[in-house]
Amino acid sequence: MPRRPDPDLEALILKAAQKLWRKGGEKALTMRAVAREARTNTPSVYRRFRTREDILRALLQRIRLELAAQVESAATPQEGCERFLEFAVSHPHEYLLLHQRDYELFHSPRAIRAGAKSAGRPSREAMRRKLLETLGPAPDNHEELLMALWVVLHGMAMLLIEKKIGPKEAAEAQRVVTALVARLLQPQGSRTGS
Numbered sequence: 001m002p003r004r005p006d007p008d009l010e011a012l013i014l015k016a017a018q019k020l021w022r023k024g025g026e027k028a029l030t031m032r033a034v035a036r037e038a039r040t041n042t043p044s045v046y047r048r049f050r051t052r053e054d055i056l057r058a059l060l061q062r063i064r065l066e067l068a069a070q071v072e073s074a075a076t077p078q079e080g081c082e083r084f085l086e087f088a089v090s091h092p093h094e095y096l097l098l099h100q101r102d103y104e105l106f107h108s109p110r111a112i113r114a115g116a117k118s119a120g121r122p123s124r125e126a127m128r129r130k131l132l133e134t135l136g137p138a139p140d141n142h143e144e145l146l147m148a149l150w151v152v153l154h155g156m157a158m159l160l161i162e163k164k165i166g167p168k169e170a171a172e173a174q175r176v177v178t179a180l181v182a183r184l185l186q187p188q189g190s191r192t193g194s
Helices: 009-030 033-039 042-049 050-073 079-088 092-100 102-108 108-114 122-135 143-160 165-185 187-194
Strands: none
Touching: 009 033, 009 042, 009 050, 009 092, 033 042, 033 050, 050 079, 050 102, 050 122, 079 092, 079 108, 079 122, 079 143, 079 165, 092 102, 092 143, 122 143, 143 165, 143 187
16 A cells, blocks of 8 residues: 655644754755654655755745734834844844845746745735724835834844844843834824924
8 A cells, every 4th residue: 555645744844944054054955954853755755855955945934924923912102013023133133034035036037937936925015904003004014114114123123143243232232222223113193303
């Protein structure tokens, strides 16, 4: 009797890949290590993911959805920003995958030839919904505000991940970012005066 394929194996492979990536980043993720961690064999991994880049694409999409869920579950845009930053700092390898490999995996000529399809930026869409709920509609759909928030949060995340801000300065930098985000989130008219 032939073996029946395990319908949950793809999820197990991605869970294993994420665990390896979380521990060791780029160096830790090999097809053999993924197979071992998923308690399967390497040919089974290759049947579901032709290349390591295919695993990275699926992993990147999974991480995007996790980050979006964090932002989505926040009660306010301010809390969404805090959760975004917490996610980045507590999952540095995953955050770096999101921001350092996105172009290569989804938008480069090689990725396009391979048929890579990106799920977009669900955390950005989640934040846009939070802004619309809180601030109401805007002519530009809050695009400038979204960009400003991302620049501030991404900059802070990278400074913390790369340890460019020491532990002594981190609390003060966090306070400054929190105040800046609060100011950015004020209704348009109250931001201009000081």
